[in-house]
Amino acid sequence: MWHSPRRLARVLLFGAVLAGACSSDQSGSAPSSSVAAPLTAQYLDRPGCDAVERFFSAEEDDTFWYGVSVDRDEVARRFAAGAAVEAEIVSGPLADQVADIERWYDLRRAHDELLLAAWGSDGLALKVRRVRENSNFLDLVASDGFDLGAGDLVSLTEFKALSREVHERMFALCTEAPSGYAPLLDDQTLDLPAGQLLFEDYLDDERVIDSIRLDDLGARSVPWTNEPWTGAIPSPDGSWVRVYDVVENQHLVVDREGELINFFSGSLRCSNWYADGSGLVGTEVDDQGVRVVGADVGERDPQVELLFEAGGDVECVVGIDGGFAHVGSRGPLGVWAVDSDGGDARALLVETDCNALLSGSSPDGVRLLATASCGDRYRSGLYVLDTRAATASQLVSGTVAAPQFSDDGEWIVFGYQPHGEVEVDLAVWIITTDGSRARKLVDRGSWPALLLDP
Numbered sequence: 001m002w003h004s005p006r007r008l009a010r011v012l013l014f015g016a017v018l019a020g021a022c023s024s025d026q027s028g029s030a031p032s033s034s035v036a037a038p039l040t041a042q043y044l045d046r047p048g049c050d051a052v053e054r055f056f057s058a059e060e061d062d063t064f065w066y067g068v069s070v071d072r073d074e075v076a077r078r079f080a081a082g083a084a085v086e087a088e089i090v091s092g093p094l095a096d097q098v099a100d101i102e103r104w105y106d107l108r109r110a111h112d113e114l115l116l117a118a119w120g121s122d123g124l125a126l127k128v129r130r131v132r133e134n135s136n137f138l139d140l141v142a143s144d145g146f147d148l149g150a151g152d153l154v155s156l157t158e159f160k161a162l163s164r165e166v167h168e169r170m171f172a173l174c175t176e177a178p179s180g181y182a183p184l185l186d187d188q189t190l191d192l193p194a195g196q197l198l199f200e201d202y203l204d205d206e207r208v209i210d211s212i213r214l215d216d217l218g219a220r221s222v223p224w225t226n227e228p229w230t231g232a233i234p235s236p237d238g239s240w241v242r243v244y245d246v247v248e249n250q251h252l253v254v255d256r257e258g259e260l261i262n263f264f265s266g267s268l269r270c271s272n273w274y275a276d277g278s279g280l281v282g283t284e285v286d287d288q289g290v291r292v293v294g295a296d297v298g299e300r301d302p303q304v305e306l307l308f309e310a311g312g313d314v315e316c317v318v319g320i321d322g323g324f325a326h327v328g329s330r331g332p333l334g335v336w337a338v339d340s341d342g343g344d345a346r347a348l349l350v351e352t353d354c355n356a357l358l359s360g361s362s363p364d365g366v367r368l369l370a371t372a373s374c375g376d377r378y379r380s381g382l383y384v385l386d387t388r389a390a391t392a393s394q395l396v397s398g399t400v401a402a403p404q405f406s407d408d409g410e411w412i413v414f415g416y417q418p419h420g421e422v423e424v425d426l427a428v429w430i431i432t433t434d435g436s437r438a439r440k441l442v443d444r445g446s447w448p449a450l451l452l453d454p
């Protein structure tokens with residue numbers, strides 16, 4: 001079966017962090033992007049790769065799978081065209097380099113034949129109605145597998161896993177990253193600052209925040225707290241930490257040892273710090289729309305106060321020098337900077353092919369960290385945004401989660417997974433803010449936070 005670029009992107013970007021789309025009633029032309037033009041994978045000039053390129057780049061109109069008027073002849077034609085390319089791959093020089101490629105080919109042919117044999121007067125319309133519109137067509141096959149003959153019963157789970165493995169290996173064999181987009185080099189000679197690393201892991205299927213010293217990474221990490229907290233975000237000066245209590249649905253501010261300083265109601269959504277660290281900023285949502293609100297950490301009984309009305313235009317908010325930054329749709333979806341009352345919007349990262357998430361700002365509030373998930377996988381990764389110059393630069397290419405600055409502004413910690421390693425857990429890495437050197441800190445973990453020694 002042919003695979004569209006969109007479906008391929010879903011396979012290769014498995015596990016990437018996506019931002020929720022925001023609607024907007026505002027109009028206007030899209031600003032010019034500050035990010036370089038899209039990068040595309042370059043297929044190597046080697047025997048067999050031309051067939052792989054045709055396999056992955058073939059256009060596919062998914063609509064013919066759905067509805068009552070399904071054309072069996074059209075489906076059969078597409079199956080035959082896909083099988084011809086697959087046969088060329090199987091018989092080519094790549095066959096002995098990709099594990100189980102011949103078995104995958106046999107399963108694919110059996111799958112196609114089974115579907116065509118089951119065709120009725122209304123096609124597969126009755127089955128199609130039971131699946132969501134973006135489901136893979138494999139979901140229409142009986143869940144207990146399909147018979148290849150001689151009692152060889154293969155489950156859908158095995159088929160899908162094998163298919164994904166074969167596709168990824170073929171793609172990796174025949175493509176190379178554009179210059180400068182190779183996986184991070186783990187420089188274990190990089191001298192680390194003195195401090196404590198917090199990161200999330202799972203213990204007995206429950207999420208916990210662990211802690212480990214940067215000068216003793218060989219030691220076993222220990223729980224930073226036994227509370228059901230997640231999402232640790234240090235204040236700009238590193239003296240406090242914002243966390244979210246998943247049981248009580250509250251945003252908390254605690255000290256470096258995890259002792260409670262203050263708490264905020266569950267109505268505050270997606271909170272982060274003011275640029276000066278004096279309070280938390282977030283959003284509240286109701287039938288009237290979205291409001292950007294804030295609360296002073298130092299108050300004994302902090303009250304959430306309205307900062308400005310945002311309509312349906314704002315997602316997560318982060319404090320920056322002179323105002324705030326947010327994900328929203330002031331025209332196109334992207335990352336925008338606004339002044340303290342929500343006016344004077346400036347585009348920081350607007351790409352039609354990417355979804356973005358904000359993490360936090362530098363201690364001076366000038367630089368901002370964002371992660372992007374893009375149709376072109378090499379453009380997915382970690383971006384540093386300059387809120388004054390309104391520019392964006394990509395620091396890391398790959399799957400990146402929850403990056404945070406250190407309180408001296410010299411380091412960034414983040415969860416990282418290189419391209420193509422979809423079965424590998426996120427690891428915690430640290431990188432210099434100029435991107436020149438990086439080092440893996442923890443083999444498995446997410447949402448890291450760095451607390452440097454005073």
